[in-house]
Amino acid sequence: NAGVTQTPKFQVLKTGQSMTLQCAQDMNHNSMYWYRQDPGMGLRLIYYSASEGTTDKGEVPNGYNVSRLNKREFSLRLESAAPSQTSVYFCASSPRDREVFGPGTRLTVL
Amino acid sequence: DQQVKQNSPSLSVQEGRISILNCDYTNSMFDYFLWYKKYPAEGPTFLISISSIKDKNEDGRFTVFLNKSAKHLSLHIVPSQPGDSAVYFCAAASGSARQLTFGSGTQLTVLP
Numbered sequence: 001n002a003g004v005t006q007t008p009k010f011q012v013l014k015t016g017q018s019m020t021l022q023c024a025q026d027m028n029h030n031s032m033y034w035y036r037q038d039p040g041m042g043l044r045l046i047y048y049s050a051s052e053g054t055t056d057k058g059e060v061p062n063g064y065n066v067s068r069l070n071k072r073e074f075s076l077r078l079e080s081a082a083p084s085q086t087s088v089y090f091c092a093s094s095p096r097d098r099e100v101f102g103p104g105t106r107l108t109v110l
Numbered sequence: 111d112q113q114v115k116q117n118s119p120s121l122s123v124q125e126g127r128i129s130i131l132n133c134d135y136t137n138s139m140f141d142y143f144l145w146y147k148k149y150p151a152e153g154p155t156f157l158i159s160i161s162s163i164k165d166k167n168e169d170g171r172f173t174v175f176l177n178k179s180a181k182h183l184s185l186h187i188v189p190s191q192p193g194d195s196a197v198y199f200c201a202a203a204s205g206s207a208r209q210l211t212f213g214s215g216t217q218l219t220v221l222p
Contacts, residue, residue, distance in 0.1 A: 004153070031208075040119070042199060042212035043154070058209070090153050096208060098144060101153030 002026055004102035006091050012108045013081045021076040021105050023091030031094040032074035033058075034066060036087040037104075043090065049074055081109045113137045114202050116213035124221050129187040131216050133200030136181065140202040144210065145174060145185045148197045157198075158185070190220045 007022045025032065030051045035043040035058075045058030049068040063085060065077045074093075078085060086109045092099040115134045123129045131145075141162040146154035160167040160174045160183070167174050173186045187194055200213040 033209075035212075040214055042114075042116075042214040043210075044212070045209060048209060092153075094208065097142075098156045098159060099210060101146075101155070103153050104151070 004091055004093055004100055006089075006102040006105050008105060009103070010106050012110065013078075014110050015082060017081050018077065018079050019081065020078075021089055021091075021107075022073070023075065023102060024073045025091075025093040025100070026072065027093060027095070027100065028071070029093035029095050029100070030071070031096075032068065033092040033094070033099060034064075034074070034076045035090045035092065036060065036085075037090060038087050046076065046089075081107075083109045085109050111136075112214070113140075114200055114211050114213040116198075116200055116216050118216050119214070120217040120219070122219045122221060123190045125192055126189045129185075129190045129194065129218055129220065131185040131187075131198050131200075131218065133183045133185075133213055134181060135183075135202050137202070137204065137211075138181070139204040140211075141205075142203045142208065143174070143176060143183050144201045144203075145172075146199045146201060146212075147194075148199060148215070154199060187218075190218075192220050192222050194218060195220050 004025045033048045034046040047066040049055045052071045089105045091102040144159040145157040148154040176183045197215045199215045201210040
């Protein structure tokens, strides 16, 4: 039981490049989330998926897209990376009353 | 407009003493509150939660208190241990969706 896994752990992009952050969970949770953490700002919700086949915007969705590929996997795509997207990205899944977080992806956009 | 606020960015406590971390919220629709602990280079891990129908919840050394009229909650850690040194995030949710709104975190340092 690996919980929530995220790939890659680290990534450096140039402005304008695209990339996809991968997330998978093996706990059979319905809900999955993507957050970003910036210094002094806590975690902010980017997108979430309440169940397979549905996705909704969170607090800071601009510049991102998501895909809930199946119950296990929820990916986050940056189509044209900007320096403002330099952050640590956390994926999470939830059985309902608490969220279980992955280890994070540290992304730097130059 | 931050709906969940942790006004102390850092707190230092001596080992064996009590640590008290505070959190304030502005949205009266929040009905479920959680505390998460985060070590460097790891994801946050769930610590303890409380529903708005309660005013206290205990789990071992950790107790969360909720004062709905003041829109304030606090996490007490007794006794504090060096391994408790981490960033603590307060989070709140409302309704059945359970999407979390996080505070900015408090760095707790427990000195040996």
